[in-house]
Amino acid sequence: xxxxxxxxxxxxxxxxxxxRLATPINSITPAAPATPAAAxxxxxxxxxxxxxTPRPATPIATATPTVTPTPVIYVIQAGDTLLNIAIQFDxxxxxxxxxxxxxxxxxxxxxxxxxxxxxxxSPEDSPTPTPTPPVLKVKAINFQETRQGTLWCLGEVSNxxxxxxxxxxxxxxxxxxxxxxxxxxxxxxxxxxxxxxxxAPFAILFDSPPDSFAQYQVVTVSxxxxxxxxxxxxxxxxxxxxxxxxxxxAYRLEGQLRNNGDSDAESxxxxxxxxxxxxxxxxxxxxxxxxxxxxxxxxxxxxxxxxVPQGIVDHYKVLAQGLKAQ
Numbered sequence: 001x002x003x004x005x006x007x008x009x010x011x012x013x014x015x016x017x018x019x020r021l022a023t024p025i026n027s028i029t030p031a032a033p034a035t036p037a038a039a040x041x042x043x044x045x046x047x048x049x050x051x052x053t054p055r056p057a058t059p060i061a062t063a064t065p066t067v068t069p070t071p072v073i074y075v076i077q078a079g080d081t082l083l084n085i086a087i088q089f090d091x092x093x094x095x096x097x098x099x100x101x102x103x104x105x106x107x108x109x110x111x112x113x114x115x116x117x118x119x120x121x122s123p124e125d126s127p128t129p130t131p132t133p134p135v136l137k138v139k140a141i142n143f144q145e146t147r148q149g150t151l152w153c154l155g156e157v158s159n160x161x162x163x164x165x166x167x168x169x170x171x172x173x174x175x176x177x178x179x180x181x182x183x184x185x186x187x188x189x190x191x192x193x194x195x196x197x198x199x200a201p202f203a204i205l206f207d208s209p210p211d212s213f214a215q216y217q218v219v220t221v222s223x224x225x226x227x228x229x230x231x232x233x234x235x236x237x238x239x240x241x242x243x244x245x246x247x248x249x250a251y252r253l254e255g256q257l258r259n260n261g262d263s264d265a266e267s268x269x270x271x272x273x274x275x276x277x278x279x280x281x282x283x284x285x286x287x288x289x290x291x292x293x294x295x296x297x298x299x300x301x302x303x304x305x306x307x308v309p310q311g312i313v314d315h316y317k318v319l320a321q322g323l324k325a326q
Contacts, residue, residue: 072116076108079207087171087186087221089116135161136220138170139199142280143216144310151209154281156273157189157220158199164232165223166193170202174213182210186221190271190286191321193232194223200319201273201284235261236268236294236320243274243316251306251313257289257320258299265294268322274306277314283307293325 074085082105086093097105099117108114141155153172159165171186183206191200226232241255253272259265268289274282283306291300302318 073113074116076110076112076114078110080108081105082108083169084186085114085116087169090119091116135159136165136168136194136223138218138220140275140279140281141216141218142276142282142311144282146309149209151206153185153204153206153216153218154201154284155218156199156201156281157194159194159196162196163225164193164195166226166232167222167224168194168200168220169222170204170218171221172204172206172218173216174206174210175215175217176210177214179215182213183208190284191269191319193226193234193321195234201271201281203284231323231326233261233263233265233322233324235259235263236265236322238270238318238320241316241318243313245308245313246305249307249309251283251308251316252303253306253316253318254301254303255318256299256301257294259294259296262296264296264325265322266292266325268294268320270302270304271319271321272304272306272316273319274308274313274316276311280311282311282313283309289320289322294322 072089074089082093082096082102086096089096093105095117096102096114100114102108102114137158137160139156139158141153144152144154146152155170157168157170168189169186170189171184173181174183175181185204185206187202187204189200189202194200237258237260238255239258241253243251243253246252251274257268257270268291269286270289271284271286273284276282285304285306287304289300289302294300306316
C-alpha cells in the first residue's frame with residue numbers, strides 16, 4: 001500500500017532559509033548575578049516592506065486515520081521520516097522500529113519497504129490507561145509563501161501548565177471548504193523543553209502545498225514531562241538586543257547572553273523569533289552558540305540573521321537553553 005508522503009522537519013529545522021551565527025564579538029567576561037529571565041524583548045523601528053495577510057480560516061476537527069488490523073506495507077518516499085509515518089498510521093516510532101529492526105531511523109532509504117504493525121488488540125495485553133494530554137496552547141500562527149513555491153506554517157506553543165514538557169510535536173492540516181484534508185505536516189518545537197509559563201516556536205514546511213485552502217487546523221499531538229534529574233539548563237538570559245534589516249529579506253539580531261546560574265553551561269542553543277504588529281510569527285531561527293562553555297556568571301556576545309520573506313518586523317526576542325556542564 002502506498003500512502004501519500006507527509007513532509008516533515010525535525011527539530012534542527014531552520015525556517016525560511018539559512019542564517020548564520022557569528023563568532024562571539026567579545027571575550028567571555030564575568031558579570032554580576034542578575035534576576036533570571038527567559039528572554040529579552042525590545043521594539044525596533046519597523047521595516048518598510050509590505051505585509052502579506054494569510055487567508056482567514058476556521059479550525060475544524062481532523063479525522064483519525066483508520067488502520068486495518070493486519071500489517072500494512074509502506075514504501076518510503078522522498079521527505080519521509082519515521083515520526084511522520086508514525087503519526088500518519090497512529091503508531092509509535094518504537095513500534096515501527098521494533099517491527100522492522102530499524103537501528104537508526106535517520107537512514108531510511110527511498111523505496112525501502114517497512115511494515116506498519118497492527119494495533120494491539122490481544123486480550124492478553126495488559127490494559128493501558130489513556131494518558132492525560134498535556135496542557136499546551138498554539139498561538140501566533142502565520143503562513144509564509146516562498147519564491148520556490150513552498151509554504152511555511154509558523155507559530156508558537158505556550159505551556160500554561162505546571163510541568164516542563166519535552167518532545168512537543170505540532171501538527172498542521174490544510175483543509176478545503178468541506179473539511180477534507182488537502183495537506184498535513186508536523187514538526188518538533190525549536191526548543192527541546194517548554195517550561196511552565198513559557199513558549200517555543202515551531203516551523204512546519206509544506207513542500208508541495210495546495211493552490212489554496214479554506215481552513216486550517218494546528219494542534220499539538222505530543223508532549224512528555226521531563227525528569228527533575230535531567231541536564232537541561234535554563235538559567236540563561238539574553239539582553240541588550242538590537243535588530244536591523246539587512247537587505248530585502250534579512251534581519252540581523254545582536255545581543256548579550258548571561259549565565260545567571262551556579263553551574264557552567266554547554267551545548268547552548270539560541271532561538272530568535274521575529275513578530276509583526278499583530279503578534280504573528282514572521283520568522284524564527286535556531287542556532288548553536290559559538291562558545292562551547294559558558295561559565296557561571298559569565299557573559300558573551302552573539303549575532304545571528306533571520307530570513308523574513310514577507311511582512312514588517314515589529315518586535316523580536318531571543319530565547320536560550322542549554323545543558324549543565326559535566
